[in-house]
Amino acid sequence: MNRIDDQQPGIARPGKVKEVTSLTNPIVKELRSLALKKYRDQQRVFLAEGLKLVIDALDLGWTIRTLVYSKAGKGNAAVEQVAARTIAKGGDVLEVSEKVIGAITRRDNPQMVVGVFQQKLQPLAAIEPKGDDVYIALDRVRDPGNLGTILRTADAVGAKGLILIGDTTDPFSLETVRATMGSVFAMPITRVSEEEFLAWRKDFRGLVVGTHLKGAVDYRKIDYAGRPVILLMGNEQQGLPDTLAKNCDRLARIPQQGRADSLNLAIATGVMLFEIRRGALTLDKAD
Numbered sequence: 241m242n243r244i245d246d247q248q249p250g251i252a253r254p255g256k257v258k259e260v261t262s263l264t265n266p267i268v269k270e271l272r273s274l275a276l277k278k279y280r281d282q283q284r285v286f287l288a289e290g291l292k293l294v295i296d297a298l299d300l301g302w303t304i305r306t307l308v309y310s311k312a313g314k315g316n317a318a319v320e321q322v323a324a325r326t327i328a329k330g331g332d333v334l335e336v337s338e339k340v341i342g343a344i345t346r347r348d349n350p351q352m353v354v355g356v357f358q359q360k361l362q363p364l365a366a367i368e369p370k371g372d373d374v375y376i377a378l379d380r381v382r383d384p385g386n387l388g389t390i391l392r393t394a395d396a397v398g399a400k401g402l403i404l405i406g407d408t409t410d411p412f413s414l415e416t417v418r419a420t421m422g423s424v425f426a427m428p429i430t431r432v433s434e435e436e437f438l439a440w441r442k443d444f445r446g447l448v449v450g451t452h453l454k455g456a457v458d459y460r461k462i463d464y465a466g467r468p469v470i471l472l473m474g475n476e477q478q479g480l481p482d483t484l485a486k487n488c489d490r491l492a493r494i495p496q497q498g499r500a501d502s503l504n505l506a507i508a509t510g511v512m513l514f515e516i517r518r519g520a521l522t523l524d525k526a527d
């Protein structure tokens with residue numbers, strides 16, 4: 241084991257577990273900076289917390305740059321296995337104090353394991369919807385909890401990917417990744433401008449269903465079967481802009497009662513997704 245407190249950044253060599261206990265250690269400072277989008281974007285990485293998540297991500301082929309575990313993980317066979325896999329892939333492994341892992345993840349009761357993974361986005365041109373594939377397109381989603389919940393729900397219904405349109409919250413923020421409960425590793429994410437989306441949509445041979453509070457059609461009356469579907473959801477405050485709404489094949493509404501004038505974005509997305517995927521989801525197929 242190398243002890244590398246108070247050394248310079250960039251010195252972490254793969255192949256060995258390094259012990260770090262100081263919050264002022266340059267590597268720790270660098271990892272803590274990943275709470276900010278600017279540094280995540282610079283390094284094109286993000287943090288994922290929890291042993292199971294890290295194992296799932298490695299199994300799905302995501303590239304790990306650094307594995308961090310707290311002293312509680314020392315001697316734990318599963319942690320040691322993940323550490324060995326990280327080293328085999330050329331990543332760094334750090335053994336840190338609970339205080340350090342708490343500072344990196346900004347939590348009072350941190351997980352024992354944190355992975356730093358390379359960000360991955362799917363280019364729009366790589367999306368080729370077919371059969372009864374479902375994609376979710378989100379217009380300028382602002383709330384990290386909503387985005388994470390939608391990623392998790394999209395994964396749960398077997399959607400094929402998520403398209404983020406315009407200026408959205410970062411899918412790789414700590415809060416979003418936490419809310420996905422691991423689905424961030426299972427759901428391909430694409431980022432586009434509204435213009436790029438509309439240009440791509442012109443060649444899309446399927447059904448584009450927008451959701452709108454002024455939509456004239458009950459969402460249960462639409463026939464979603466037998467063709468690919470793009471489900472288009474509006475921004476939390478403003479809803480779908482006309483530029484997107486007028487390019488939908490159908491504008492669906494979820495009927496409501498009571499005082500609330502709209503549903504939460506993630507809830508509305510869930511309601512829509514389970515209706516669109518109704519025929520595909522059975523308990524027999526669930527494991």
Ligand code: SAM
Pocket residue numbers: 451452453455472473474475476477478479480492493494495496502503504505508509
């Ligand atoms: N003030 C916004 C508006 O006027 O559209 C409310 C937006 S709502 C909180 C966020 C998104 O959730 C909407 O753009 C729409 O996509 C979806 N949504 C919420 N409630 C809905 C409903 N009852 N029917 C259809 N879509 C709904």
